[in-house]
Amino acid sequence: MVSEEFERELDAYLDEHWDDMVEDLASLVRVRSVEDMEQAASGAPYGPGPAQGLEAALALTERLGFRSQNLEGYIGTADIPGESDRQIGVICHSDVVPEGDGWHYPPFDVTRKAGYLIGRGTVDDKGPLVVALHAAKFLRERGTAFPYTLRFLVGANEETGMRDLEYYLARYQEPMVTISPDEDFPLCFGEKGHVRGYFESAPIEDGVVRSLQGGLAYNAVAGAATAVLDADPSLFQATERVSVEPTEEGGTRLVARGVQVHAAFPEGGVNAIHELAKVVLASNACTEAERSWFEFMDALLGVTDGSGIGLACSDDMFGALTCVGGMTRMAEGKLGQTVDIRCPAAISEDEVVAALERAAKRAGATWHTTKISPRFFQDPNGTFVRTLVSAYRDITGDMQEPYTVGGRTYASHFTHAVAFGAGVHGAQHPSWVGPMHGADEGASEANLKQAFKVYALAIERLMQVDWVAEYPDLAR
Known part of the structure; x- marks a missing residue:
């Protein structure tokens, strides 16, 4: 269960910061962070758009108080240091697919309409990145204990190959557990081949x-x-x-x-x-x-x-x-x-x-x-999945079961990772709101606010698990 005090604090944060969070999202959406390999260069391995998108995302993390680093334009890190160097990971991406045709609103800005935020990346994956970052900021400001370092990874090549993550994992140890806010709640524990x-x-x-x-x-x-x-x-x-x-x-x-x-x-x-x-x-x-x-x-x-x-x-x-x-x-x-x-x-x-x-x-x-x-699969009955699903259910009351999906997310590159939000599996939206990768891509403000709360509770609970005992294979 969630304490009434915790819920009041979450609501108070949203009341005070939601308009700023929307503007944070708009600052990312305004960057056309689409791959252009013909313009690839040192510091911009996927072209100028993804490089600018990564820079904008890391600038946001700096403003929110994270310790951030741009790893040669491939990927970025943003940390809240904890009591140990072992990490809980959150991985999002700042690159997007091309806008395509058929838009009724500017694709590279955020249009607020009837409770929705329209723009390329509002769903995939800039909107989830913003609310997850603010959830971590909320926890830090309220004094939540961080026995592990919380590391955000911000990718620049998710849409066209995930070479950004291959670069990272070849050079750095992966977190003990990682969530990827690039799918739907309640949780995706498996991905098709x-x-x-x-x-x-x-x-x-x-x-x-x-x-x-x-x-x-x-x-x-x-x-x-x-x-x-x-x-x-x-x-x-x-x-x-x-x-x-x-x-x-x-x-x-x-x-x-x-x-x-x-x-x-x-x-x-x-x-x-x-x-x-x-x-x-x-x-x-x-x-x-x-x-x-x-x-x-x-x-x-x-x-x-x-x-x-x-x-x-x-x-x-x-x-x-x-x-x-x-x-x-x-x-x-x-x-x-x-x-x-x-x-x-x-x-x-x-x-x-x-x-x-x-x-x-x-x-x-x-x-x-x-x-x-290859196909990717995590134990739906294990501690990791159960911890996250319980956080989602305690915030929302939605008792949907975790699911598998055809999409490929960053999660499949890690030993212990799942895709976790920020949409809601099976949710219906007005006909004028487009899907991820489609024209008029749009995210529900209510869903993003809910995701902020879920991520805050989920990160807090992940911090309370003895992951060294749970996964000794990654404790070295």
Whole structure:
């Protein structure tokens, strides 16, 4: 249970500081911290945007009284020193996915509307970072005992590979336990396996496709796609989502609009590349090789359960496999399509790769694997999970059970870590509020205030556990 005094103090802090917390969030959202490897440099290994985003986040931690350090632009640390050097970890990230199309509000500012904060990163992951930092500040100011050092890790490359954390863990010892505020409450204790790569066609000889481009990220359903073809516009039929435009050279430009959503949660998304492929196929304007490719894309992208390439499966622990096409390109006469697959325990990552290679062979294409991550699992009945879930339940009264997810979080890189908030699993929001990775991404102010309280209680309780006895493997 939570004492009435503790709850009063939490409410008093929010009453005094909430507007400042919203402005803290806005100061981070205003930085377009999107990866740009073409501009990578010393101190900015993922480009200037993520470097500026990390600097802004660490400047905030300094203002809040943390001892902070920028580790060459890869990742940052922000500490509240405790009675020992052993650490309780909280890891968030300051990088974001590109904004994409379809916004009704400025993507790189915070718009307050009807109890929501709209802007890229308000959900993933700048909003959770701000409330977790303030929860720690609250505990420090009230004199809470810190037998462990509380270390915040602020990443700059979560969205496009988590190389930031690989850099950190190669050089520093991991915390005893770590929470990642990059999912939903009550708690995510398992993550699906992850296979990422791309299909590539054979060189297209004498084709009509002059250019093809779509999508912004591997891990998002493509929200836009464009193709230019050396064919008469009269051959193409516009649809609700695809416009047909003549080019100055007498060809055709097809512009498709979809609905961009996170690859791990593709429900509700509309893949613009698939919409474009359907219009191309209906035209009969392409060569046989091009048609074979777009038929392959129609089968691949027309569903998100992998059934188009024989991968559909599910299990009770992790649910159904998901398969999403994020980006398409034409380069050096070849067509390419990225694929992001989140696989349950019903199928191994190696079996997924083998199926992708078979699908490529049938289509006369080649499959290239770029990343494989195994499934991640923590004991849902262990002290770590039970401590966090009890904190959530005592603050909210919500008795939902912990869950597994298709998304990949920082938690999977640690020995003892879970994703913990800041959203609420299954929560419903107004239709004008977009999801993470989508247009009009928005966070509920009420949910963020609740998350602040949960994090404060959870950190306090984590500080009270003898983690050396619990996990002697990390006590060295």
